[in-house]
Amino acid sequence: MPSHLTPAAGRADKRFSAPEWQSNPAYVALKDLYLLASDWLLKRGDLDDLDPAEQQRLTFHLRQFVDAMSPALVLTSNPVALRKAMETGGTSLADGARNLMADLAAGRLSMVDADAFAPGRNLALTSGKVVHRNALMELIQYAPATEQVRAVPLLIVPPWINKYYILDMRPKNSMVNYLVSQGFTVFLISWRNPDESMDSIGIEDYIDMGPLEATEVIREITGAERVNAMGYCIGGVLLTLTLAVMAAKGDQRFGAASFMVSPQDFSRIGDTAVFMDEPSLHLVEQQMMERGYLDSRAMSNMFNLLRSNDLIWSNVVNNYLLGNQPPALDLLYWNSDGTRMTRAAHSWYLRNTYVENNLIEPGKVQLKGEAVDLGRIKVDTYAVGCEKDHIVPWDSAWRITQLFGGAVRYVLASSGHVAGVINPPGGKGEYRTFEAGGSAATPEEWLAGAQQHRGSWWPNWSAWLAARSGDLGAPPPLGSAAHPPLEDAPGTYVLQTYL
Structure with a gap:
């Protein structure tokens, strides 16, 4: 593959x-x-x-x-650009020159029509309330869409390097909307976009003020003893650290866990490794020391270079050679709506994952006074990798099956890091599951024994999650006396943008 x-x-x-x-x-x-x-x-x-x-x-x-x-x-050797220049009497070339000058003035390559979308207007539309807010995150509780819901609520932990609404784009491709339609009570963390005042917020703060504080609020609102959790990409790494700390403490507040394209072993990270050597990391840390955060454009440029033909050069042709306006695509808008990263947390993350790969060595990392040992995590786990993922290669995501101490169901979706996850029923796609019994010793062995299925993997996950989410009953209220609704979803943190 x-x-x-x-x-x-x-x-x-x-x-x-x-x-x-x-x-x-x-x-x-x-x-x-x-x-x-x-x-x-x-x-x-x-x-x-x-x-x-x-x-x-x-x-x-x-x-x-x-x-x-x-x-x-090159204009002179691009037949499409030459044809359009002749058909428009050179107008396309003038439009392309204007696009180029505008991008040079803005200091960036335009990849999407920035005015076509906005969270709360035509993205992130699933009905819900912000029921809790701290200095690092807002907690959104989504309104039920069914008369009865499962007893165990679900907490979604998105990456803090992107905004959460990748999981709630438009109703037709919203994972959040799908989950509430299946009878789940869904809570989601919306991370704050950091500024220089958050310089010292570290990885333990993300654990405390993120998943742990969220679960306390969720349990108070719903009355549930346990909370199921799902982590997407780097949000899954944070969930892994949280589960490991809780396992060491004997805290059983978390039930089943799900991980979407989330790495634990960073020995196989594809071309991302090119940007994670010691000189590159030193430069990143120096920039963060100067600003108090890592500018979102630094991470965006790295990820764009991993798919330069699709995310850079195709836009050069469209904007400058053809003189077209950037396309109005929701996924491209989300991809361009980046967030900053706090210096302390991101420096810890880069060094302990990409550079030193410490998470796979029991006891190598200490958090909240506990040794991190992924083998202590024994909750039922569902993990998804994507066949063409250029950020978390599928065989890297598969490693969770050997690192966690509990039962892990691994599913391999088609497509890439985003399109493979945001793949609702009714669309294209396929996925593979390993139903041979026992476990595979290598990703190659897993692939050889896997069965292929047509369609989206979402119903497969929904059935697995429902079996671990308790009985059906009346939905809980939106918020509580202790945590009254503060405002409508999508809240305020997701709207924070720094140019």
Whole structure:
């Protein structure tokens, strides 16, 4: 299962989808020459005397160079741009120049129509109330959509490096909306977008003021003894740390746990490793020391480079060569609506995960006076990896099956880090489950024994979660006397934006 296509993907390469690249002899020759030269250069970069980390960095940067040299990025060799320039009498070129000047003035490449969407207007529309707020997060309780709901509530812990509404985009693709329609009482953490005043907030603060404080509020409102939890991406790492600390303390407030494209073992992190060597980390820490936080654009630029053809160069062609306005796509809007990261928490996270990979070594990390040992986590667990994930490779997400001490059901979805997760029923997609009995010793063994299913994995997860969420009964109120509703969802923290 390759995580990416090389430049020699030929017919599958979207850059050369125009008919001229297949029919015009001059364009065919130019394309073939570029692809051959790209293959030759990448193969010359495969050196036996480099260690794996150096080889990965060299290959990554060579690929960036090769992609940047595509003839589709040059006006005179892009048949679509030339055709449009002739059809519009040069108007498209003037529009492209204006787009370029505007982006240079703003200091960024426009990837989406920034005025097309907004949380609370046409995104994050599932009905709910903010029932608790502290300096780090708002807790949203969603209104029930069924007459009866499951007794055990669900807490969703989203990543703090992105805004939560990826899980509540529009009704047709909202995971939150789907969950409440299935009879779950859903609570969700909406992280604050940090400023310089939050410089000293560390990883233990995220545990205390995030999942732990949220569960106290949830249990008070619902009367439930336990709370099920789901963590998405880096939110899953925070949930892992929280579960490990609670297991060490003998605290059983958490029931079943779910993890969506969330790593615990950082030995296999794909091309993300290129940005996580010691010099890069030192630069990031220096920037955070100066500002008190990490600017959202730093992380955004890194993730965009991991898919540069899709997220950078396609926009260069669209905005500048074709003179079009950026597209109005909800996922691209969310991707551009970044958040900052607090210095102390993010520095701890980078060093203990990507750099030193400490979480997989029992006792290597101490949090809240307890040794972190993932083997102590014995709650029933559902974990999802995605076949084409460029941030958390699927075999990295699979490692949870060997690190946790309880029963883990691992599911492999199709597509990538976002599209593989936000894949509601009724759409495209497929997923794999391992029903062979016992457990697989390696990801390759798991894949060989896995069964393939058509459609979304959401119903599979919903059935698994329902079996661990108690009986059906009357829904709890929205908030309580101790935690009265403060305002309507999506709240205020998700609207914080720093330019």
